[in-house]
Amino acid sequence: MTATYFSGLSALFNPEQFQGSGKSRRYFEGWYFKVVNASESEAFAIIPGIAIDESGQKQAFIQVLDGKRQTAIYHKFDFDNFHSKKNEFNIRIGNNTFTQKQIELDLPGISGRLEFSSFVPWPKPWYSPGIMGPYAFVPFLECYHGIVSMDHVINGQLKVSDHSANFTGGRGYTEKDWGRSFPSAYVWMQSNHFSQPGISVKASVAKIPWLGSSFVGFIAGIWLHNRLIRFTTYNGSSLKKLQIDPLRVELILENRHYILSILACREAATSLTSPIQGMMDGRIEESMTSTLDVVLTDRKTGKIILRDRGRNTGLEVAGVINQILV
Numbered sequence: 001m002t003a004t005y006f007s008g009l010s011a012l013f014n015p016e017q018f019q020g021s022g023k024s025r026r027y028f029e030g031w032y033f034k035v036v037n038a039s040e041s042e043a044f045a046i047i048p049g050i051a052i053d054e055s056g057q058k059q060a061f062i063q064v065l066d067g068k069r070q071t072a073i074y075h076k077f078d079f080d081n082f083h084s085k086k087n088e089f090n091i092r093i094g095n096n097t098f099t100q101k102q103i104e105l106d107l108p109g110i111s112g113r114l115e116f117s118s119f120v121p122w123p124k125p126w127y128s129p130g131i132m133g134p135y136a137f138v139p140f141l142e143c144y145h146g147i148v149s150m151d152h153v154i155n156g157q158l159k160v161s162d163h164s165a166n167f168t169g170g171r172g173y174t175e176k177d178w179g180r181s182f183p184s185a186y187v188w189m190q191s192n193h194f195s196q197p198g199i200s201v202k203a204s205v206a207k208i209p210w211l212g213s214s215f216v217g218f219i220a221g222i223w224l225h226n227r228l229i230r231f232t233t234y235n236g237s238s239l240k241k242l243q244i245d246p247l248r249v250e251l252i253l254e255n256r257h258y259i260l261s262i263l264a265c266r267e268a269a270t271s272l273t274s275p276i277q278g279m280m281d282g283r284i285e286e287s288m289t290s291t292l293d294v295v296l297t298d299r300k301t302g303k304i305i306l307r308d309r310g311r312n313t314g315l316e317v318a319g320v321i322n323q324i325l326v
Contacts (some may be wrong), residue, residue, distance in 0.1 A: 013129045015129065015136070017083035020050060025056045029050050030047050030049030031098060032174065033173075033175040036312050037154075037166060038168065038170045040312060041068065043068050043288045044105040045286070048254050053278050059077065061269075065288065067287075067289060074273050075108075089148070111159050112158075116152045118152050125159060125287065129310065131221070131247070133232060141179060142180045145219065150202065150223045151173060160314075165238070183319065185206065186319060187263070190314045199310075200225070202220065202221050203262060207218070215322075224296070231255050238254055243326075248263060249315070267291075287313070291313055294307070295306055295307050
């Protein structure tokens with residue numbers, strides 16, 4: 001009992017770790033590794049995870065999105081192929097290994113080893129364990145979210161189909177989700193390819209079921225030259241605008257000190273498998289070639305702190321989006 005208790009606490013305060021110990025139905029958990037090489041000619045999202053349906057049927061999976069070629073392959077594994085080390089972020093699915101510091105792939109069409117360094121984690125003090133803040137302590141949410149690293153350096157190479165892709169000097173981003181289902185409506189965007197290194201932007205807005213009702217929640221962060229500026233539902237920030245059309249997404253957020261304006265230009269997207277009540281039966285569309293025009297303004301002085309365009313942007317617009325428009 002004591003060992004289980006402390007293992008649970010370790011997972012709660014370290015969202016990157018496996019959260020699903022003891023789950024037997026209606027549960028999914030997945031990690032999202034975005035890797036882009038130095039020349040920006042190769043961009044992949046590698047998504048390992050598990051899924052358990054309402055009847056308790058289990059599977060492990062690794063989904064591979066080739067952002068440049070706009071293809072996606074879902075590799076399904078028997079659940080017995082999934083292994084996770086206690087009290088650390090270290091998972092293995094078959095011959096594939098995933099940690100904060102590296103991934104090793106041995107899949108049809110893609111294999112190799114990538115190492116990561118110079119991480120930019122989301123802070124996780126005891127009263128706010130990660131990007132979910134105090135909502136991390138709420139036990140009944142349908143979906144939880146974690147940031148492993150907003151930005152990091154990549155070394156290594158992958159063999160992709162019939163060629164070798166060198167990722168040394170490239171940049172990566174890692175996050176994760178777990179729970180029962182993705183939100184019924186959400187927007188998610190991320191880029192760490194701007195005019196200079198040291199800038200990373202992540203933002204999401206979603207419909208959040210809550211005690212028989214719902215609210216529109218949001219989380220955004222800008223890593224800007226060694227400081228993280230946060231806009232979240234729980235830190236006094238406000239969502240001023242969210243408008244979506246087939247060509248773009250316009251988002252405006254404010255906190256006590258800054259105004260964040262984002263204009264995302266939507267590009268061709270690729271279909272991915274997504275969780276519904278624990279099983280991977282849903283479909284979402286993700287682009288990895290969109291752009292983000294970002295403007296960060298000081299509320300008091302009106303001075304523009306950042307005006308830049310993000311490339312290789314991951315962008316998802318999913319569900320009944322009129323539920324979250326502002």
